[in-house]
Amino acid sequence: MWLEKLTLLNFKNYEEAELALSPTVNAFTGDNGAGKTNLLDAIHYLSLCKSYFNPIDTQQIRSNADFFMVQGSFDKDSAREVVSCSLKRNQKKQFRRNKKEYQRLADHIGLFPSVMISPNDVNIITEGSEERRRFIDNVISQTDAQYLDELIVYNKNLLNRNAMLKSIAERGSYDPELLAILDDQLVASGQKIFEKRKDFMAVFIPVFQKHYQYLTEDAEQAELKYESPLFDNDFHELLRSSVERDRFLQRTTLGIHKDDLNFSVHGMPMKKFGSQGQQKSFLIALKLAQYSFLQLKKGYKPLLLLDDIFDKLDDKRIRKLMTMVSHDDFGQIFITDTSRTRIEGIFAAIGVELTTFVVSKGAVSHEKNER
Numbered sequence: 001m002w003l004e005k006l007t008l009l010n011f012k013n014y015e016e017a018e019l020a021l022s023p024t025v026n027a028f029t030g031d032n033g034a035g036k037t038n039l040l041d042a043i044h045y046l047s048l049c050k051s052y053f054n055p056i057d058t059q060q061i062r063s064n065a066d067f068f069m070v071q072g073s074f075d076k077d078s079a080r081e082v083v084s085c086s087l088k089r090n091q092k093k094q095f096r097r098n099k100k101e102y103q104r105l106a107d108h109i110g111l112f113p114s115v116m117i118s119p120n121d122v123n124i125i126t127e128g129s130e131e132r133r134r135f136i137d138n139v140i141s142q143t144d145a146q147y148l149d150e151l152i153v154y155n156k157n158l159l160n161r162n163a164m165l166k167s168i169a170e171r172g173s174y175d176p177e178l179l180a181i182l183d184d185q186l187v188a189s190g191q192k193i194f195e196k197r198k199d200f201m202a203v204f205i206p207v208f209q210k211h212y213q214y215l216t217e218d219a220e221q222a223e224l225k226y227e228s229p230l231f232d233n234d235f236h237e238l239l240r241s242s243v244e245r246d247r248f249l250q251r252t253t254l255g256i257h258k259d260d261l262n263f264s265v266h267g268m269p270m271k272k273f274g275s276q277g278q279q280k281s282f283l284i285a286l287k288l289a290q291y292s293f294l295q296l297k298k299g300y301k302p303l304l305l306l307d308d309i310f311d312k313l314d315d316k317r318i319r320k321l322m323t324m325v326s327h328d329d330f331g332q333i334f335i336t337d338t339s340r341t342r343i344e345g346i347f348a349a350i351g352v353e354l355t356t357f358v359v360s361k362g363a364v365s366h367e368k369n370e371r
């Protein structure tokens with residue numbers, strides 16, 4: 001699966017642009033603020049129906065315009081598939097595949113998978129556990145259509161139980177049977193999600209380790225652990241044992257909404273002790289493992305979107321990473337860099353052909369590389 005042509009209309013700082021892409025490595029080069037990342041984000045829209053960077057769709061419409069449109073022509077199993085997303089101000093986002101509009105955007109998720117690696121990903125390490133759960137949930141839902149629905153059910157059950165805890169606090173008494181029914185609902189949905197997360201992590205962690213070791217040449221010991229209160233406890237029992245605390249705090253304190261990933265380097269927490277380069281390497285290995293997992297489940301190669309990937313990595317890691325991603329295991333790649341000379345030099349050194357697009361103030365020109 002690869003993206004042959006990308007067309008933009010009034011998308012962020014682009015009034016109009018059309019790119020004929022290469023099935024292998026595409027580089028977007030240009031000054032800061034030129035619009036390189038915006039091109040990656042447009043591709044992300046085609047894959048996941050939303051921006052990677054900004055959840056507010058209307059903010060993607062070019063200032064002073066009243067709509068945006070992003071369209072991509074994909075080659076999938078040698079057939080042409082056209083995906084388009086358009087949004088008019090004050091109207092619903094329209095998403096089409098081969099001219100047919102989707103009723104549920106969720107039906108599109110996973111058909112044209114992609115993985116973005118961007119400087120924003122550092123939030124997965126530095127921010128709260130919600131970011132890490134979001135990461136897990138995003139990866140699983142690209143390969144399991146029911147997972148998102150199950151999460152929605154769990155969150156609804158959690159809201160119901162929390163509302164009940166609030167009303168108990170207001171009334172000062174409660175009906176244990178009613179709470180037991182809400183517990184049953186929460187346990188039934190939570191247990192399914194826990195099992196799926198556990199199965200996913202069992203496949204994911206060894207792949208992550210393999211990528212991290214390759215990237216760092218075994219110089220660093222990094223560890224990734226899935227933590228959930230459900231590992232050592234029965235969920236019903238957990239809810240029963242924490243009922244007094246839950247009543248006092250008026251919310252459910254234990255459950256899969258507290259799951260987390262623990263990241264460490266040489267046995268120390270990555271967040272506090274990892275250098276910027278180590279954190280970046282860790283995140284890259286995490287995203288490459290996401291790539292490998294998607295490929296394994298889908299049977300074809302996702303698109304790889306690399307934003308500002310060279311920043312904070314030493315030359316050796318850059319060379320190793322670029323050699324790896326331009327190898328046969330990977331498919332179509334998009335990379336941004338402010339320096340055309342640097343990116344062309346890196347790919348010339350590893351003998352991989354590169355298609356360069358020069359971006360300047362929302363205009364793109366395709367440059368022929370003479371090597």
Ligand SMILES: Nc1ncnc2c1ncn2[C@@H]1O[C@H](COP(=O)(O)OP(=O)(O)OP(=O)(O)O)[C@@H](O)[C@H]1O
Pocket residue numbers: 011012013014030031032033034035036037038039059060061062063308336338
């Ligand atoms: N809705 C919009 N309308 C007009 N311009 C926009 C809109 N959204 C973003 N931009 C502009 O897009 C530009 C940022 O583009 P982008 O993030 O792609 O830059 P970049 O080339 O990746 O830069 P850097 O090298 O600094 O990462 C900014 O100039 C910003 O003002």
